[in-house]
Amino acid sequence: METGKIITPQELLTRHPWLRPYGGALLGWNGLIDELATQIEMRYAEQKIALSVEAFHLRQVKEKFGELRFYCVSAVPIQDLIQNATLKSTWLCQECGSAGCLMQNERRWLRTLCDKHATDEYTARPSLKKVTVDGVTFTFFEEGQLDAVMPSDYLVIR
Numbered sequence: 720m721e722t723g724k725i726i727t728p729q730e731l732l733t734r735h736p737w738l739r740p741y742g743g744a745l746l747g748w749n750g751l752i753d754e755l756a757t758q759i760e761m762r763y764a765e766q767k768i769a770l771s772v773e774a775f776h777l778r779q780v781k782e783k784f785g786e787l788r789f790y791c792v793s794a795v796p797i798q799d800l801i802q803n804a805t806l807k808s809t810w811l812c813q814e815c816g817s818a819g820c821l822m823q824n825e826r827r828w829l830r831t832l833c834d835k836h837a838t839d840e841y842t843a844r845p846s847l848k849k850v851t852v853d854g855v856t857f858t859f860f861e862e863g864q865l866d867a868v869m870p871s872d873y874l875v876i877r
């Protein structure tokens with residue numbers, strides 16, 4: 720994947736119309752989301768299952784704590800692809816796709832930004848600590864807050 724090249728929402732949705740519920744608002748990550756969408760399409764093709772509304776439902780794509788979150792219900796297991804994209808999002812600026820890192824402002828809002836897009840109020844901070852127990856990924860903050868991503872966030876239809 721080429722970093723620093725913006726894929727417009729229109730380009731992204733033309734290539735992958737099923738991403739329409741997402742809309743393409745996270746400009747800097749559209750390249751990453753394009754790559755993930757292509758991998759999902761390839762996996763469905765390998766399994767000879769059509770990427771139809773019966774097999775796949777995109778629930779939500781958003782940024783949370785400076786990371787990409789991609790919530791869906793899928794007939795084909797794709798958790799590994801989503802987890803890989805989430806990991807990559809932690810070093811790509813969400814505004815422009817250039818190399819970035821986790822930043823925090825005074826209100827403790829987290830975003831992944833490059834030096835150019837980190838305004839004065841945002842400063843780099845160490846990555847969040849993560850622990851995975853029985854498929855549930857917990858993210859820890861120094862302030863003692865906790866966020867958990869359940870395996871059910873990547874549901875597989877059986």
Ligand SMILES: [Zn+2]
Nearest residue numbers: 812815833836
């Ligand atoms: Zn940037």
